[in-house]
Amino acid sequence: MSEKHVRLGFLGSPNSGKTTIFNALTGLRAKVGNYPGVTVERREGKLRKSNKNITLIDLPGTYSLQPISSDEEVVSSLLTGHSEGNSVPDGLVLTVDACSIERSLLLVVQALRLGIPLCLTITMMDELKARGGQIDLEKLSSALGIPVVGVVGNKGIGLDKLKNLTQNIEEWQVPILPPPSKTQELSGWIASVLSRGGYEAPEKDRRSDRIDRILLHPFWGSLAFIAVMLFFFQIIFTWAEPAMDAIDFGVNLLQLKVENIVKPGLLRSFLTDGVLAGVGSVIIFLPQITLLFAILAFLEAVGYMARAAFVVDRAMGKIGLEGRAFVALLSSYACAIPGIMAARTVPSPRQRLVTILVAPLMTCSARLPVYTLLISAFIPRDISVGPLGIQGLTLFGLYLGGGVAAFLFAGLIKKFVVKGDDLPFYLELPPYRLPQLKVVARQVWDRASSFLKRAGTIILSVAIILWTLMTFPETDFPDGTPEVLTKKMAIEQSFAGRLGKTIEPVIEPLGFDWKIGIGLIASLAAREVIVATLAQVYAVGGEDESLREAMEKDKNPKTGRKVFTAATVGSMLVFFVFALQCTSTIAVMRRETNSWRWPLFAFSYLLLIAYSASFLTYRIIYAITENSS
Amino acid sequence: MSLIPLSKLGIGKAGTIKRVEDDGVISRRLADLGFLPETLVILSRKAPTGDPLCFELRGSQMCLRRKEASKIWVEVE
Secondary structure, eight states, X not given: OOOOOEEEEEEEOTTSSHHHHHHHHHTTOOEEEEOTTSOOEEEEEEOTTOSSOEEEEEOOOOSOSSOOSHHHHHHHHHHHTOSTTOOOOSEEEEEEEGGGHHHHHHHHHHHHHTTSOEEEEEEOHHHHHHTTOBOOHHHHHHHHTSOEEEOBGGGTBTHHHHHXXXXXXXXXXXXSSOOOOSHHHHHHHHHHHHHHTTOBOOOOOHHHHHHHHHHTSTTXXXXXXXXXXXXXXXXXXXXXXXXXXXHHHHHHHHHHHHHHHSOTTHHHHIIIIIIIHHHHHHHTTHHHHHHHHHHHHHHHHHTHHHHHHHHHHHHHHTTTOOHHHHHHHHHHTTOHHHHHHHGGGOOOHHHHHHHHHHGXXXXXXXXXXXXXXXXXXXXXXXXXXXXXXXXXXXXXXXHHHHHHHHHHHHHHHHHHTSXXXXXXXXXXXXXXXXXXHHHHHHHHHHHHHHIIIIIHHHHHHHHHHHHHHHHOSOOOOOTTOOHHHHHHHHHHHSHHHHHHHHTHHHHGGGTOOHHHXXXXXXXXXXXXXXXXXXXXXXXXXXXXXXXXXXXXXXXXXXXXXXXXXXXHHHHHHHHHHHOOOOHHHXXXXXXXXXXXXXXXXXXXXXXHHHHHHHHHHHHHHHHHHHHXX | OEEEEGGGOOTTXXXXXXXXXXXXXXXXXXXXXXXXXXXXXXXXXXXXXXXXXXXXXXXXXXXXXXXHHTTEEEEEO
């Protein structure tokens, strides 16, 4: 028996319920990937419990098949046979929300023009009835000349009928007359199809309207927006922490276990400081990614995400972005990794790229240990401006500085670097609906696993490369050398240590010495690593009091002055505000933009800004403190 | 009966689209979203800052910025 392989495309506008049907038909085995060259997600799965070999392709939700962006071109070129390596689907299943069928028929018209066998699935029939509307699916089917099935995806209603239909695409009815080709005739054609389909428009969605009266109220709506965003921010910041601590603890435990089993030496160091630390640095992001996408998927499914974008759009418009970019930038305040991944919700490829490029400027939580160390050690505790201590003010200033810089550079990058046309802004406010746990869970799972698979491998390899740089070449120590000293000498002799010394002339204008240089190189793994590296270089066991003391006492052998002057500390803080010292962010950027070009650009422009700003800070503080002393 | 741009419609007021300024990409997409001649549009609400605007048309709530909405001309009573 020769079995023909059938491919079936799933088409529909956003919020039509298409993905619920797709999930119900394919089960949990759908493969998530990417279309080549773009960020558009590609989801494919085999039809469950089918006699035939049928592949379902979940096409990205769209209002139109006439592309106006590179993302949308993916769908249209797939459907017109211009997509490399993808043949045109043998049939299309177009999902339409019964309540907005008056609009969705515009998409149906475009799908009919493709000449591919087409079948409609109508969702939200219960909502249509509840709102006093009506439609007769059989009459609609004969009016359009194509098969029409009513489906309630989460309750399984109509799925069997749809599945039976997919078995015999060649028997699908095709329309005798093509739909009109002139825009002027569309309104009339749709009205006539609907009247022949026994359609009566639903009344206004009173429940959504009542909720919107509060959530989109000029005053209460703004307040609600701020409350939701604060809550959202608080959750990814604090709820993720116990899980992150637990992961940290687990990795430490494993490292200890390995240390008990494996003899001291290269293998042990590779296993604990290379592999385990690397794996740890990948999975440490999972709690935040999972939480972020759980909340995003929930807010999206309820219908609030669109409202949030609506409320904040004008402010974002000032820097050339749009409402949907806000959440991505806000998330980056916790960590740029989930923030950059959240930029997918921005439909314009140009604005999405800008959002991704400035996300690392938002003050992520990995900068906090560095800020805390420097501030608590070098910013006087007892000076205050009014009721506010200068320590707190400095921290606040650093946080604010990152945010302001992100907004500033978003505008600049959009104007000078990422050129091209903007998409017109449009946003549908879907009716408020109860989210389905399955859909939310599915989305979170897809995101987390794609992060592990794609970014995780890069992060792990970089961690191992950094381990190599910090371990080789090895040095021999006389027996009985204290461990803190061997550690200090090992890192000084390593490639990373030598590199730190080599770059000293380059970073000297910023007030940094080679010890800070080593710290900067090590912090490429993750910003907070600089704290542990400095502890290692200063040969202190702990990372807190003793490190602070050692840093305070340290003097430059050439000048006899303290290394950590006010100018150097200020310069270092400013450097951390701007520099993209996070290979995980670079890895995720690479994954989300599908090229090395943009992560390299981000790394370079941020390094340039960091360098210049640090230099200025150093010079200014130096001038002030020199004059006053 | 008079023609006004959609961006000048009052909250809760309705108009019938008569003309969409041809702007290539933008007018094409507006048509795909349902902003077609002879379509009834109601301005359902404005964002707290006054922009974007949310319109009810063809059974959906679609938001546009004033800039795009001003290209759509509607007839009001």
